[in-house]
Amino acid sequence: MTATPSTSPVAVVTGGARGIGLAIGKWFLANGYRVALLDVDSGTLLPAAAALQDAGRVLAVHCDVADPVQVQSAMEKVDASFGRIDALVNNAGVAVFKPIGETTFEEWRRVLGVNLDGAFLCSQACVPIMKRTGGGSIVNIASISGLRASTLRVAYGTSKAALIQLTKQQAVELGTVGIRANVIAPGPVDTEMAKLVHSVAIRSDYHDVIPLGRYGTVEEIASAVGFLCSPAASYVNGQVLAVDGGFESAGVGLPTLRKNQAN
Template identity: 35%
Template sequence: MTAQRVAFITGAGRGIGAAIAIKLASQRMSIVVADINEENATETVRSIKNSGGDAITVRCDVTSLDNVIEAVEKVKSHYGKIDVLVNNAGWEKVEPFLKSEPETWEKVIAINLMGTIHTCKVILPIMIENGYGKVINIASDAGRVGSTGEAVYSAAKGGVIAFSKTLAREMARYKINVNCVAPGPTDTPLFAEMVNEGLKEALEKAIPFRRLAQPEDIAGAVAYLASEDANYVTGQTLSVSGGLTMI
């Protein structure tokens, strides 16, 4: 069993997840880059190792409880434990609700909400057994205030926030912290795939800091909640939105 803290990060192959993985590696954590895209995951691990960090990849489809169980068993065999869980894997499609279709709803809920439920179901018992754990779920301000064109995504992320608050209450007896980070619009590959230049410029004008978040901005908030500095913080949702929402 490694003496370093071990962080299991879903969707860590690119974007916010990759930035979180690299940031936590810089805090001397061993990193599990869990992603359905093994090529992207390998690239994140390469970046961490090139900087002197320790990381491995595991293929993980968070929509499948069986696949999550398999991935976690591989991590247990390698590291012997998981200390930090970051549920970052996510997906969305921007469109008016009445033009959206059931297959889109199912995919959004399966990845964003059920994925978080699956990993918590499998990993929390490991944390309880080891007497230590920090869970950081990546939500969204869409789950707090709504977002036009993201009705089901907002519902899923709102579910993540409510789920996290309940888990925080249930896990407090084990001294396990459960919190959310809620990013605002963030300059990621997924964002670029979904949003045209006109909407991007409109968002930049609406954000008090006049720019989109960078993945590293989100990673810094996660690193705080994963650190010993946040030992007395649980059940909270930290918005990282450049002031776009102030709630």
Template identity: 45%
Template sequence: NAGIAATMPALDYPLAHWQLTMAVNVTAPFLIAQHTLRAMRRKQWGRIVNVASISGVRAGTGRLGYGTSKAALIALTRQFAIEAAEWGVTVNAIAPGPVDTPLIRGMHGGSTAGTYASMLPMRRYGTTAEIAHAVSFLASEQAGYITGHSLAVDGGFLASGLLVRDLFEPAASAPS
């Protein structure tokens, strides 16, 4: 799946960007799945794996459009999954956490990347190969009884409860 994101406060989020984000991150996967499922129904077999995000499961400051769109993609995945199951088709999603890509390196510049990674239980960003392996598994015969699932591939991000705001706001001092 393609995806776009912008980081800004919720009250400053322009409607035009909201609509574009939903079109790319939700409507496009909807149309692709709808088209693809017709062929899969005829064959009585298939796999769809959507690329959502951990931001669709866990809210973070500045992630209004992106997080909401990825949550919608996870819901869309479940809806298609329950309708396609009787055709031998599974529909799942992966929800990556921070992954070491040129885009993320550009967004997490300076000391942000090190700080972010240090707050993850695995103390590092994921790799594109690790994401690909998760997709490959969900697309395989071995995942034939898994459908409607969103697999967090996130180095423990979801389990740890890391909040994006923790990167940008100084920690409050403990009461004395």
């Protein structure tokens, strides 16, 4: 049966204005979903949503996922507009790359607030809506930094490791009401942000230590998320999927970062 606009599934993607989040939103649109893109940067979000040229199936919502009031308001807006939520992708994230001794408490709290609290709050707000229509799927976007320690990532890596544990808690508790929870741990992905912050030496290091010898693409991450939200993954719950070209298996750090830290 072909889904009508009012019965077609709905996906909510946080951090949806650019990069991985926007690619995930495009995957859902291409596969018959209506999509709500949430982002704190309305100046980027609104043009990105408009560029998708599908106003009937795309909803752009300004939201700071670390703010409980904004999160609740955003999910109520999605519910009022689309009437259901079938998939939630907690992709919004921030990073501070500093040594432990130079990372301020405010920076630490902001990173954990967005990366961890945001996923908790968005999931909590979505679950009652998912339950009303029989269940759904939550996919949290962690990082390979949540599976292995790396230089300059004390706040970021800790937040992503905690996000992996949060996912397992969600899988255990929410699986009983038909909501699956899984987590993607991307390795280096060729986003605009990565191009800005990864020097030529760091990019070369990654190419050397990743068995596939390259960065991933946003489309590859989006496809993995789509699989976990699809009926093809109906018995997959509480799992960590590293989409990293084999980087985590290689177990080697980046020489350039280690060298810079030693100087």
